[in-house]
Amino acid sequence: MFEITDDDYCLEPEQWYQLLANMEASAPTFPAAFGDKIKRINCYISTWRASDWKNWVCLFALIFLHDRLPDYDYYYFDLLSEAMTLATSRSISRVDLATIHKNLTIFIEYYERDVYQYKWGRWSAMLSVYHHLIHIVDYIELAGPAWVF
Numbered sequence: 001m002f003e004i005t006d007d008d009y010c011l012e013p014e015q016w017y018q019l020l021a022n023m024e025a026s027a028p029t030f031p032a033a034f035g036d037k038i039k040r041i042n043c044y045i046s047t048w049r050a051s052d053w054k055n056w057v058c059l060f061a062l063i064f065l066h067d068r069l070p071d072y073d074y075y076y077f078d079l080l081s082e083a084m085t086l087a088t089s090r091s092i093s094r095v096d097l098a099t100i101h102k103n104l105t106i107f108i109e110y111y112e113r114d115v116y117q118y119k120w121g122r123w124s125a126m127l128s129v130y131h132h133l134i135h136i137v138d139y140i141e142l143a144g145p146a147w148v149f
Helices: 011-031 041-047 050-064 073-088 095-114 118-126 128-133 136-143
Strands: none
Touching: 011 041, 011 050, 050 073, 073 095, 073 136, 095 118, 095 128, 095 136
């Protein structure tokens, strides 16, 4: 499950095991109004639905990765989380669209510079989903909030 790299954002296996234990311990206290209960990422990731990924990015990851990711990387993940939270809300203003666009642009620049690093050997990090983030605002303007599509 773990591929250890020299990248600062790469969590050590011990950190992942603690994160997983924290997820499991938190599950009984997660309010049902927010959706399905917390599922351990290592056991259920292959069965996660869009709602599970939304909960991970918008709710859980910021909590579970706080003090685990370096501040530098956490900052950019927080921008992604805020953008996705706004993009999937029931109502989105023009100000929200500008924030989504700004945050995703900054996140994509970080991702390309610090994760992909413009290196062929790291090409596997450049999944098409990261390219689609650039177009989220266009999709929202065409189809409405991301929960619609």
